[in-house]
Amino acid sequence: MSTSRAGEDLAALRELIGRHKRRDVMFGIVGLACMMVGVVTLIVLFIDLLIDGAPRFSWDFFTSFPSRRAGEAGILSAWVGTLLVMAVTMVAAVPLGVAAGIYLEEYAPKNWVTDLIEINVTNLAGVPSIVYGLLALGLFVYALGFGQSVLSAGLTLALLILPVIIVATRESIRAIPGSIREAAHAVGATKWQVTYDHILPYSVGGIMTGVIIGLARAIGETAPIITIGALTFIAFLPAAPVQAEFPFVSGEWLFAPFTVLPIQMFNWVSRPDTAFHANAAATGIVIIVATLAMNALAIRIRYRIRQRIKW
Amino acid sequence: MSSVPFSIGPAAQAAPVRPPAAQEAEAVGRPAPRPAAPPVPVKAEVRELEFHYGDFQGLKGLSMPVHERRVTALIGPSGCGKSTFLRCFNRMHDLYPGNRYRGEIRLLPDGTNLLASAVDPIEVRMRISMVFQKPNPFPKSIYENVAYGLRVRGEGNRRAIDDKVEQALRSAALWDEVKDRLQDLAFNLSGGQQQRLCIARALATDPEIMLFDEPTSALDPIATASIEELIADLKDKLTILIVTHNMQQAARVSDYTAYMYLGELVEFDTTERIFMQPKRKETEDYITGRFG
Ligand SMILES: Nc1ncnc2c1ncn2[C@@H]1O[C@H](COP(=O)(O)OP(=O)(O)OP(=O)(O)O)[C@@H](O)[C@H]1O
Numbered sequence A: 001m002s003t004s005r006a007g008e009d010l011a012a013l014r015e016l017i018g019r020h021k022r023r024d025v026m027f028g029i030v031g032l033a034c035m036m037v038g039v040v041t042l043i044v045l046f047i048d049l050l051i052d053g054a055p056r057f058s059w060d061f062f063t064s065f066p067s068r069r070a071g072e073a074g075i076l077s078a079w080v081g082t083l084l085v086m087a088v089t090m091v092a093a094v095p096l097g098v099a100a101g102i103y104l105e106e107y108a109p110k111n112w113v114t115d116l117i118e119i120n121v122t123n124l125a126g127v128p129s130i131v132y133g134l135l136a137l138g139l140f141v142y143a144l145g146f147g148q149s150v151l152s153a154g155l156t157l158a159l160l161i162l163p164v165i166i167v168a169t170r171e172s173i174r175a176i177p178g179s180i181r182e183a184a185h186a187v188g189a190t191k192w193q194v195t196y197d198h199i200l201p202y203s204v205g206g207i208m209t210g211v212i213i214g215l216a217r218a219i220g221e222t223a224p225i226i227t228i229g230a231l232t233f234i235a236f237l238p239a240a241p242v243q244a245e246f247p248f249v250s251g252e253w254l255f256a257p258f259t260v261l262p263i264q265m266f267n268w269v270s271r272p273d274t275a276f277h278a279n280a281a282a283t284g285i286v287i288i289v290a291t292l293a294m295n296a297l298a299i300r301i302r303y304r305i306r307q308r309i310k311w
Numbered sequence B: 001m002s003s004v005p006f007s008i009g010p011a012a013q014a015a016p017v018r019p020p021a022a023q024e025a026e027a028v029g030r031p032a033p034r035p036a037a038p039p040v041p042v043k044a045e046v047r048e049l050e051f052h053y054g055d056f057q058g059l060k061g062l063s064m065p066v067h068e069r070r071v072t073a074l075i076g077p078s079g080c081g082k083s084t085f086l087r088c089f090n091r092m093h094d095l096y097p098g099n100r101y102r103g104e105i106r107l108l109p110d111g112t113n114l115l116a117s118a119v120d121p122i123e124v125r126m127r128i129s130m131v132f133q134k135p136n137p138f139p140k141s142i143y144e145n146v147a148y149g150l151r152v153r154g155e156g157n158r159r160a161i162d163d164k165v166e167q168a169l170r171s172a173a174l175w176d177e178v179k180d181r182l183q184d185l186a187f188n189l190s191g192g193q194q195q196r197l198c199i200a201r202a203l204a205t206d207p208e209i210m211l212f213d214e215p216t217s218a219l220d221p222i223a224t225a226s227i228e229e230l231i232a233d234l235k236d237k238l239t240i241l242i243v244t245h246n247m248q249q250a251a252r253v254s255d256y257t258a259y260m261y262l263g264e265l266v267e268f269d270t271t272e273r274i275f276m277q278p279k280r281k282e283t284e285d286y287i288t289g290r291f292g
């Protein structure tokens, strides 16, 4: 046995490596092409929207109600509606989702019932949103009598994003190393003390990321909102939640009829008069920018927390 | 006896921590663990302790005393159950499903059986604190790390907490290094400092027994020496159980040594006798490095 490779042997080895490397390059090209299909489509779509919608952007567009004349129509009632619905969604979904996630991860006994619930929660995220709409129509609109209101819409979207928040909560809890948990237990903390003093604060970044991503999904949802009967033409705003006279706060807005951005957009798209299509494009831009901004915020929060707490 | 006596290596002689003479000096100053001298009081009595991880039996009928204000070392090859044994003392196993204890660990003088299901593990952990193998400070400030045990106990008085935190940090030989940056994040400390912070955290609540599970295995020799020095100081105040892989460390810091193998206690005696004239052949083989 010689200790150094014969020249022929070495050439064969290089040839082999060369062949393997070519496969590397080939996959690189195929992968790049696949990725470009997605990215380019998105960019082209967005540019197309911009070209169509940009001329409509003006202060008036945001401060006007919809109108029969395309040039005068605006999205005031739609963005206010979206904001109010999102507020309800957040208030309902965050405590429920976080509590459920903590319970499943920290408290639930490890048995088949818990396993079953877990599988269900994960699958809930994949249920088509219109199914949630149907459920909400029966439950919130009729059975509970909330009507076709901001409240019903907010609760519907809350149901929709609940699985997202639960999963995000559980994942960020699971990222906390067992040694930290043991350290807290070792000084004599109870389960609740460990949860409240450690688990919650250390996972808040991941939870917030989940909440924002959930809301970003909810903001563009159309089907379930149509199902529960959002109006497409709203020429007034709900009563303000803060009032000038006693008792200063009012819940009336919760029960007001409403519209939201994607529905306003849907309405304009479906009109035969093409002048309205520019309005639709402009609304689409608003939704996309809102979604992107929320996702960017989520990424930023995650990055900031990672810098501070690295396990 | 034909045994090769354990020779304390050059590393041990060089260590400023605890020269071999210290044990003798102590034997003069205080009741020594020798048959002739008055017996050292017992802090905890382990009787017929068995432990199961589900179907796997990790401990098989251990019985031994833990002497008060002494350091007891647990040694033995990897996987023999040292950590398993140590973690029985603060009921750490209760955190995971499927773990079962049998037998008892009686804490004296009150005679509480730490393993009794009627005894709340929280109560046990409030009396017996633990320092882990890898430093595991909370991602909070240095101050909050030490104060946490007090907060858990409902201590609300700012001044009382301040005092305790300072006292604990002093006992852990960390005060001078951190007194000007108590609000800094604990993660910014070095590994050795983090481990001393964890010791301070465990000390702040005045435990009766302190458990150390290979506290220096993640540290460099200098940090190790300072932790060993600390353990020697701490035993004036409390009872210490320490798991170590390092035979010389066991010889340096401990008064009693228990040698374990495959979940059983092979031999328990004073450190001096375990290292100089072990009764069992297995112990001798392990000590002299012929095994493990
Ligand atoms: N959670 C667990 N479930 C099942 N078996 C376990 C578990 N933890 C430890 N064991 C087993 O119990 C035995 C004792 O483990 P233990 O961690 O107490 O050993 P050790 O003496 O501390 O070893 P080391 O010196 O490597 O830390 C080993 O055989 C191990 O595989």
Ligand SMILES: [Mg+2]
Residues within 6 Å of the ligand: B082, B083, B084, B213, B243
């Ligand atoms: Mg161990």
